[in-house]
Amino acid sequence: MEFSRSAEHEAFLERVRVFARERVAPRAAGIDSTGAFPSDLVREAAALGLTGMALPAAVGGAGHSYATYAAALEIVSSASATLAVILSVNNSLVAEPLFEFGTDLQKDTWLRRLATGEALGSFALSEAQAGSDAGNQQTAARLDDQGYVLSGRKVWVANAEVADVVIVFAVTQPGARGRGISAFLVPLDRPGITRVASPDSLGVRGLGCMDLQFDEVRVDADALLGESGHGFRIAMRALEGGRVAIAAQALGVGQAALDEAIAYARTREAFGQPIGNFQAIQFQLADLATDLEAARMLTWKAADTRDRAPRATAEAAMAKLQASEAAHRAADRAMQILASEGYRRGSTIERLFRDVRAAEIYQGTSEVQRMIIAEHILG
Ligand SMILES: Cc1cc2nc3c(=O)[nH]c(=O)nc-3n(C[C@H](O)[C@H](O)[C@H](O)COP(=O)(O)OP(=O)(O)OC[C@H]3O[C@@H](n4cnc5c(N)ncnc54)[C@H](O)[C@@H]3O)c2cc1C
Numbered sequence: 001m002e003f004s005r006s007a008e009h010e011a012f013l014e015r016v017r018v019f020a021r022e023r024v025a026p027r028a029a030g031i032d033s034t035g036a037f038p039s040d041l042v043r044e045a046a047a048l049g050l051t052g053m054a055l056p057a058a059v060g061g062a063g064h065s066y067a068t069y070a071a072a073l074e075i076v077s078s079a080s081a082t083l084a085v086i087l088s089v090n091n092s093l094v095a096e097p098l099f100e101f102g103t104d105l106q107k108d109t110w111l112r113r114l115a116t117g118e119a120l121g122s123f124a125l126s127e128a129q130a131g132s133d134a135g136n137q138q139t140a141a142r143l144d145d146q147g148y149v150l151s152g153r154k155v156w157v158a159n160a161e162v163a164d165v166v167i168v169f170a171v172t173q174p175g176a177r178g179r180g181i182s183a184f185l186v187p188l189d190r191p192g193i194t195r196v197a198s199p200d201s202l203g204v205r206g207l208g209c210m211d212l213q214f215d216e217v218r219v220d221a222d223a224l225l226g227e228s229g230h231g232f233r234i235a236m237r238a239l240e241g242g243r244v245a246i247a248a249q250a251l252g253v254g255q256a257a258l259d260e261a262i263a264y265a266r267t268r269e270a271f272g273q274p275i276g277n278f279q280a281i282q283f284q285l286a287d288l289a290t291d292l293e294a295a296r297m298l299t300w301k302a303a304d305t306r307d308r309a310p311r312a313t314a315e316a317a318m319a320k321l322q323a324s325e326a327a328h329r330a331a332d333r334a335m336q337i338l339a340s341e342g343y344r345r346g347s348t349i350e351r352l353f354r355d356v357r358a359a360e361i362y363q364g365t366s367e368v369q370r371m372i373i374a375e376h377i378l379g
Contacts, residue, residue, distance in 0.1 A: 137181055201358070
């Protein structure tokens with residue numbers, strides 16, 4: 001595994017650091033309090049190449065390695081977890097599967113626009129009764145002589161409030177579970193699609209999460225992404241990249257929490273000295289720094305595997321599991337170190353504490369990651 005990056009990639013990450021510090025961080029509290037989708041920041045991120053980071057330049061991407069993509073997302077997430085999730089969905093769950101599985105026509109129509117941020121994508125897999133059990137899809141796609149007709153409802157679709165196109169999964173062969181699901185690339189302005197407000201969420205507010213209702217939505221046969229019946233495989237492949245991205249996103253939140261705790265430990269005094277002088281505080285900070293660094297190594301390894309190997313399923317699951325849980329521990333311990341100052345509504349730690357939790361839920365819960373890892377090691 002290669003840890004050093006080229007000067008060009010380091011320069012890119014430095015531009016991302018400046019963007020995160022100067023443009024994103026000052027907006028994070030406002031995005032959280034209003035829950036408004038930060039369209040203007042997504043446009044700025046796109047201008048930096050953050051909407052198609054690991055895609056080749058030939059299709060409008062920035063041509064970075066997955067490890068550089070992960071490092072960039074961690075930086076963005078340390079300023080705003082919400083913006084990092086928005087970008088991760090467009091990159092890993094929409095543009096990359098389109099690049100890998102799309103037809104020339106689908107790519108010509110959408111890929112460059114998605115990679116450059118001219119258009120934004122959503123990924124609609126989850127349903128009310130198909131979360132962890134994603135094979136239990138109820139949304140159906142019926143084939144007739146004019147194409148497919150989609151009916152059903154998707155829940156918790158990030159970016160959907162403003163997205164232009166969605167990859168939607170639907171049953172084409174009833175009763176076949178995972179082998180009977182197909183993926184479709186559907187413009188969100190098709191007649192019969194209704195965006196319905198999702199429940200308000202605890203954290204990562206401003207994701208533009210909506211439910212998507214499909215009522216007899218007619219699409220051409222060439223809306224099919226990949227082969228008929230390969231939808232579940234396409235979803236799992238997309239989620240490999242997505243889980244590396246969410247690991248990086250969680251790391252950003254965890255590192256931001258640790259940085260808050262370190263700064264506070266240096267300045268807050270108790271018993272006549274900074275609390276950072278107490279070994280009880282020092283050891284907590286040391287453990288958190290080690291925990292997050294271990295998660296970072298797993299994330300970079302998963303990213304590197306994603307670049308070099310045909311599959312990175314177990315590596316991505318391990319990275320997401322470790323990073324999301326380490327970040328959760330970091331936010332929790334940072335809250336303890338800031339004590340009443342952190343517990344104040346509107347404090348940075350209070351936001352990080354809420355934001356961090358979702359990474360153990362979306363793109364497969366921690367239990368689902370453990371199932372994937374167990375299957376990998378038990379065979
Ligand atoms: C903020 C947010 C954004 C999201 N964005 C998207 C999106 O863009 N697109 C999309 O498709 N979905 C999205 N989701 C949905 C998300 O992927 C699901 O919530 C997630 O997969 C879990 O499904 P569920 O909530 O239905 O929980 P369930 O599957 O009902 O799980 C409930 C509990 O049971 C556990 N469990 C289930 N099965 C097992 C088992 N076999 N063994 C042990 N434990 C088990 C779970 O781990 C969990 O603890 C988003 C969710 C959130 C919160």
